[in-house]
Amino acid sequence: MKNENVCVLSDADFKRAVGVQRDIFSVMLEEIKKNIRDFGRPPKLSRADQLLMTLMYWREYRTEFHIGVSYGISESAVSRTIKKIVDALIESEIFHLPSGKRISCRSVKTVLIDASEQPVERPKKEPTQLQRKEKMLQSKSSNNRRF
Numbered sequence: 548m549k550n551e552n553v554c555v556l557s558d559a560d561f562k563r564a565v566g567v568q569r570d571i572f573s574v575m576l577e578e579i580k581k582n583i584r585d586f587g588r589p590p591k592l593s594r595a596d597q598l599l600m601t602l603m604y605w606r607e608y609r610t611e612f613h614i615g616v617s618y619g620i621s622e623s624a625v626s627r628t629i630k631k632i633v634d635a636l637i638e639s640e641i642f643h644l645p646s647g648k649r650i651s652c653r654s655v656k657t658v659l660i661d662a663s664e665q666p667v668e669r670p671k672k673e674p675t676q677l678q679r680k681e682k683m684l685q686s687k688s689s690n691n692r693r694f
Contacts, residue, residue: 548603548617550595565599566606572598575642582635591620592628600625601632 553564561569579594592600600614604625611625618625636642 548599550593550599553599566602572602575636578639578641579632579635582638583631590628591624592618597628597632601629604629 548564553561556564558569561572565572567575576595576598579598583594590597596618600618603609604611604614611629612622615622615625620628
Protein backbone atom coordinates (compact mmCIF):
# COMPACT_ATOMS: atom_id res chain seq x y z
CA MET A 548 0.00 0.00 0.00
CA LYS A 549 1.68 3.17 -1.17
CA ASN A 550 0.92 6.76 -0.33
CA GLU A 551 -0.60 7.44 -3.77
CA ASN A 552 -3.19 4.70 -3.16
CA VAL A 553 -4.02 5.86 0.35
CA CYS A 554 -4.40 9.56 -0.47
CA VAL A 555 -7.49 8.94 -2.59
CA LEU A 556 -9.37 7.24 0.28
CA SER A 557 -12.03 9.01 2.29
CA ASP A 558 -11.09 10.18 5.79
CA ALA A 559 -12.83 7.23 7.45
CA ASP A 560 -11.20 4.71 5.11
CA PHE A 561 -7.83 6.43 5.53
CA LYS A 562 -8.05 5.95 9.30
CA ARG A 563 -9.10 2.33 8.84
CA ALA A 564 -6.22 1.63 6.45
CA VAL A 565 -3.43 3.56 8.16
CA GLY A 566 -4.45 3.61 11.82
CA VAL A 567 -4.22 7.38 12.33
CA GLN A 568 -6.30 10.26 11.06
CA ARG A 569 -5.18 12.13 7.97
CA ASP A 570 -4.28 15.34 9.83
CA ILE A 571 -2.18 13.41 12.39
CA PHE A 572 -0.45 11.62 9.51
CA SER A 573 0.36 15.02 7.98
CA VAL A 574 1.79 16.32 11.27
CA MET A 575 3.86 13.15 11.67
CA LEU A 576 5.14 13.55 8.13
CA GLU A 577 6.19 17.16 8.77
CA GLU A 578 8.03 16.14 11.95
CA ILE A 579 9.84 13.39 10.07
CA LYS A 580 10.84 15.76 7.29
CA LYS A 581 12.11 18.19 9.92
CA ASN A 582 14.07 15.61 11.97
CA ILE A 583 15.57 13.48 9.18
CA ARG A 584 18.17 15.12 7.01
CA ASP A 585 18.82 14.07 3.44
CA PHE A 586 22.31 12.96 2.50
CA GLY A 587 23.87 10.41 0.21
CA ARG A 588 21.92 8.47 -2.34
CA PRO A 589 18.22 9.37 -2.50
CA PRO A 590 15.97 6.70 -0.95
CA LYS A 591 13.70 4.54 -3.11
CA LEU A 592 10.69 5.48 -1.00
CA SER A 593 9.39 8.94 -0.28
CA ARG A 594 9.12 10.11 3.34
CA ALA A 595 5.35 9.57 3.17
CA ASP A 596 5.85 5.98 2.03
CA GLN A 597 8.43 5.44 4.76
CA LEU A 598 6.00 6.69 7.40
CA LEU A 599 3.20 4.61 5.90
CA MET A 600 5.45 1.55 5.96
CA THR A 601 6.25 2.12 9.65
CA LEU A 602 2.59 2.51 10.53
CA MET A 603 1.85 -0.65 8.57
CA TYR A 604 4.50 -2.49 10.58
CA TRP A 605 2.99 -1.27 13.87
CA ARG A 606 -0.65 -1.77 12.92
CA GLU A 607 -0.67 -5.02 10.96
CA TYR A 608 2.24 -6.84 12.65
CA ARG A 609 3.58 -7.81 9.25
CA THR A 610 7.11 -9.11 9.04
CA GLU A 611 9.81 -6.91 7.60
CA PHE A 612 10.27 -9.44 4.80
CA HIS A 613 6.63 -9.14 3.67
CA ILE A 614 6.71 -5.35 3.87
CA GLY A 615 9.90 -5.36 1.81
CA VAL A 616 8.26 -7.51 -0.84
CA SER A 617 5.28 -5.11 -0.95
CA TYR A 618 7.49 -2.06 -1.39
CA GLY A 619 10.20 -3.66 -3.54
CA ILE A 620 13.06 -3.14 -1.07
CA SER A 621 15.16 -5.49 1.01
CA GLU A 622 14.33 -6.68 4.51
CA SER A 623 17.34 -4.84 5.94
CA ALA A 624 16.25 -1.60 4.24
CA VAL A 625 12.82 -1.99 5.87
CA SER A 626 14.44 -2.48 9.26
CA ARG A 627 16.70 0.57 8.86
CA THR A 628 13.82 2.72 7.63
CA ILE A 629 11.52 1.76 10.50
CA LYS A 630 14.27 2.50 13.02
CA LYS A 631 14.99 5.86 11.37
CA ILE A 632 11.30 6.87 11.37
CA VAL A 633 10.77 5.74 14.97
CA ASP A 634 13.85 7.67 16.11
CA ALA A 635 12.62 10.78 14.33
CA LEU A 636 9.22 10.50 16.02
CA ILE A 637 10.83 9.94 19.42
CA GLU A 638 12.95 13.08 18.94
CA SER A 639 9.82 15.04 18.19
CA GLU A 640 8.25 16.92 21.07
CA ILE A 641 4.78 16.39 19.61
CA PHE A 642 5.06 12.62 19.27
CA HIS A 643 7.29 11.75 22.19
CA LEU A 644 6.98 7.99 21.99
CA PRO A 645 8.31 5.96 24.89
CA SER A 646 11.36 3.96 23.95
CA GLY A 647 11.40 0.23 24.48
CA LYS A 648 14.17 0.55 27.07
CA ARG A 649 12.02 2.24 29.70
CA ILE A 650 9.69 0.12 31.81
CA SER A 651 7.73 1.71 34.58
CA CYS A 652 7.80 -0.40 37.74
CA ARG A 653 4.58 1.21 38.93
CA SER A 654 2.57 -0.21 36.07
CA VAL A 655 3.96 -3.76 36.37
CA LYS A 656 2.17 -5.72 39.07
CA THR A 657 2.94 -9.30 38.12
CA VAL A 658 5.57 -10.86 35.93
CA LEU A 659 5.05 -14.39 34.65
CA ILE A 660 7.96 -16.38 33.32
CA ASP A 661 7.47 -19.64 31.50
CA ALA A 662 10.56 -21.65 32.36
CA SER A 663 9.25 -25.10 31.56
CA GLU A 664 11.58 -27.43 29.75
CA GLN A 665 10.67 -28.73 26.35
CA PRO A 666 12.28 -31.84 24.88
CA VAL A 667 14.26 -31.18 21.72
CA GLU A 668 13.71 -33.61 18.89
CA ARG A 669 17.01 -34.80 17.58
CA PRO A 670 17.60 -37.13 14.66
CA LYS A 671 18.31 -40.67 15.77
CA LYS A 672 21.58 -42.23 14.74
CA GLU A 673 21.31 -45.10 12.35
CA PRO A 674 23.09 -48.39 13.10
CA THR A 675 25.48 -47.90 10.15
CA GLN A 676 26.69 -44.60 11.62
CA LEU A 677 27.30 -46.26 14.99
CA GLN A 678 29.25 -49.10 13.34
CA ARG A 679 31.45 -46.62 11.43
CA LYS A 680 32.19 -44.75 14.62
CA GLU A 681 33.15 -47.99 16.43
CA LYS A 682 35.43 -49.02 13.55
CA MET A 683 37.14 -45.63 13.61
CA LEU A 684 37.73 -45.89 17.35
CA GLN A 685 39.11 -49.43 16.98
CA SER A 686 41.46 -48.41 14.19
CA LYS A 687 42.74 -45.46 16.22
CA SER A 688 43.37 -47.65 19.24
CA SER A 689 45.20 -50.25 17.12
CA ASN A 690 47.38 -47.52 15.60
CA ASN A 691 48.34 -46.31 19.06
CA ARG A 692 49.47 -49.79 20.15
CA ARG A 693 52.04 -50.11 17.34
CA PHE A 694 54.16 -47.27 18.61
